[in-house]
Amino acid sequence: GAVVSQHPSRVICKSGTSVKIECRSLDFQATTMFWYRQFPKQSLMLMATSNEGSKATYEQGVEKDKFLINHASLTLSTLTVTSAHPEDSSFYICSAPPRGLRNIQYFGAGTRLSVL
């Protein structure tokens, strides 16, 4: 099956710093990628839709200046958590539907962000 690589798997940072998370589709192209946030023992909440070559679409209540998304190519999307604070600590997961098969999404392994 299709593989989505997410890096890093875990990051610990100090409050006020910025953290970048990468999401790569390894064997397929993805014009769209999705970024989710998952709190402990809860479901995934869609944060934003990353679109190659255009601006990301953010869900209601998600601060676009806080969570910067860049879809630089057909295989790479990045999420940057700017000026991270302890309340940003969470599990972030990306997913990507293969180009032309947008009703199927493949998920990355997730990034555990801990802000001290």
Place this chain on the structure above:
Amino acid sequence: AQSVTQLDSQVPVFEEAPVELRCNYSSSVSVYLFWYVQYPNQGLQLLLKYLSGSTLVESINGFEAEFNKSQTSFHLRKPSVHISDTAEYFCAVSDGSGGSNYKLTFGKGTLLTVNP
């Protein structure tokens, strides 16, 4: 708008027993339905999907789910579970007409714990 309800947050069972994880959805349009499995500190893996055709879908590791339109359900079943099936299971729905860019709406998850 779509929503997914997973009626059981936790389901403990003994090894080799049958199990059913319940999922109900609401949607005003046609839907695609999915079950994903998440092992601790990992991303989501697609377990099975219903897009069209036969309402009974099966996975390679013995799980099956049946799409019941009249009851708006997509329950997941396995006749005999293994210790290794212990994980969090998420039911998800997307717009089958392609609206909302095939965004997934997740249920809150069911933690399946298989005991020896």
